Amino acid sequence: MLKEEAMMSENENLFHVTDGDFDQQILQSNVPALVDFWAAWCGPCRTVGPIVEELADEYKGKVKVAKLDVDANKEVAGKYGVRGIPTLILFKDGQVVDQIVGAVPKSRIKELLDKVS
Amino acid sequence: MQTDLVILGAGPAGLTAGLYASRARIPVVVIEKGLPGGQLTATETVDNYPGFSEAILGVELAQKMEAQARKFGVEIVQAEVKLVTPIDQGFSISTDEGKDFVGRGLILATGASPVKLGIPGELRLAGRGVSYCAVCDGPFFRHMEVAVVGGGDSAVEEACYLTRFASRVHLIHRRDELRAVKEIQERAFAEPKVSIHWNTLPVAVLGEKDVQGLRVRSTLDGSEEVLSVGGIFFYVGLHPNSDGFRNLVDTDERGFVITDSAMACSKPGVFAAGDIRSKILRQISTAVGDGATAAYSAQQYLEGLS
Numbered sequence: 001m002l003k004e005e006a007m008m009s010e011n012e013n014l015f016h017v018t019d020g021d022f023d024q025q026i027l028q029s030n031v032p033a034l035v036d037f038w039a040a041w042c043g044p045c046r047t048v049g050p051i052v053e054e055l056a057d058e059y060k061g062k063v064k065v066a067k068l069d070v071d072a073n074k075e076v077a078g079k080y081g082v083r084g085i086p087t088l089i090l091f092k093d094g095q096v097v098d099q100i101v102g103a104v105p106k107s108r109i110k111e112l113l114d115k116v117s
Numbered sequence: 118m119q120t121d122l123v124i125l126g127a128g129p130a131g132l133t134a135g136l137y138a139s140r141a142r143i144p145v146v147v148i149e150k151g152l153p154g155g156q157l158t159a160t161e162t163v164d165n166y167p168g169f170s171e172a173i174l175g176v177e178l179a180q181k182m183e184a185q186a187r188k189f190g191v192e193i194v195q196a197e198v199k200l201v202t203p204i205d206q207g208f209s210i211s212t213d214e215g216k217d218f219v220g221r222g223l224i225l226a227t228g229a230s231p232v233k234l235g236i237p238g239e240l241r242l243a244g245r246g247v248s249y250c251a252v253c254d255g256p257f258f259r260h261m262e263v264a265v266v267g268g269g270d271s272a273v274e275e276a277c278y279l280t281r282f283a284s285r286v287h288l289i290h291r292r293d294e295l296r297a298v299k300e301i302q303e304r305a306f307a308e309p310k311v312s313i314h315w316n317t318l319p320v321a322v323l324g325e326k327d328v329q330g331l332r333v334r335s336t337l338d339g340s341e342e343v344l345s346v347g348g349i350f351f352y353v354g355l356h357p358n359s360d361g362f363r364n365l366v367d368t369d370e371r372g373f374v375i376t377d378s379a380m381a382c383s384k385p386g387v388f389a390a391g392d393i394r395s396k397i398l399r400q401i402s403t404a405v406g407d408g409a410t411a412a413y414s415a416q417q418y419l420e421g422l423s
Binding site for chain 1: 150151154157158159160176179214243244245246247248250252253256257258326328347348
């Protein structure tokens with residue numbers, strides 16, 4: 001039904017992480033990682049979704065870009081205190097570097113990524 | 118890129134303007150910083166848009182409006198507008214993506230955003246319990262007490278919506294009666310989980326890492342109390358997304374763009390539609406009306422040029 005779900009599987013540079021593989025995929029990532037905390041019921045998440053897809057391509061090899069469905073993965077969302085979505089959290093060497101809450105323009109997210117890549 | 122008409126914003130007003138312009142065979146581009154739909158995407162259900170006798174999801178209505186506009190050939194470009202400059206041929210629009218556009222006519226339909234009150238703790242705890250979108254964040258507050266600040270349609274409607282998740286919803290309102298339409302008020306009065314705090318102002322959001330409470334003050338006797346809430350939703354009004362246009366067109370004292378009844382702004386060739394306009398009622402139904410009128414007026418303006 002929703003466009004984002006249909007588009008999700010197409011991009012091979014965009015990772016989908018879960019409570020189960022978050023440590024390995026994000027905290028132990030060799031490159032900085034950007035995680036988009038989202039859910040199907042969140043309209044503004046659909047604003048950020050396509051931007052995150054584009055960034056996954058543009059920063060390929062420099063920043064690992066991933067999505068995490070907060071509905072299915074409450075443990076990670078809870079651990080990082082996420083109580084509002086969309087939230088984007090940037091990780092480097094297993095630590096939180098910065099985060100953005102709410103739907104923001106692509107240029108703002110790029111500023112964040114350019115600091116670490 | 119050169120075109121006849123550039124529309125800024127793809128909410129209900131911008132999409133309707135695009136639809137009407139495209140059907141009039143005016144070359145048109147709509148520039149949207151996010152995805153089409155505007156505030157609709159942050160609305161749970163829409164009960165008052167004619168034609169949908171069963172409530173429709175905000176997101177679904179947005180997608181239908183977008184599909185209809187695209188069906189008639191409207192091009193929607195995703196970019197954030199940085200600068201609008203009047204030039205000899207019309208208006209030059211530069212964007213953050215480096216793509217620039219030139220239009221002979223321009224429709225401003227960038228809408229409005231929730232006002233931030235700016236009380237202590239509010240901005241610091243945004244996304245950590247402070248929210249401006251109940252649809253986005255409501256499910257994080259299952260079995261918790263939450264507060265909603267405001268007394269208009271959005272505030273009261275979202276307070277009712279939040280009862281699906283929260284154990285109790287405190288509606289904080291500065292006056293002794295609500296501004297919301299009666300039908301919505303009646304729903305709130307009938308909802309046992311909603312407690313209304315009349316004549317009450319929010320003073321500070323409390324909490325270190327996340328929201329632990331809201332300090333409120335009575336406007337009657339100045340007494341204060343702390344509500345132990347884990348979430349606070351602010352619905353205290355709208356701020357026009359007109360910051361980039363205030364040198365281009367006249368605005369009212371709050372920054373909303375002033376138009377005549379044909380949606381024409383003070384600058385010839387510029388029109389405005391939807392929530393960005395200075396007007397008395399901001400609804401989806403009034404936005405689409407504005408959009409249709411603005412497209413028609415722009416068409417007449419463009420025909421007058423050639």
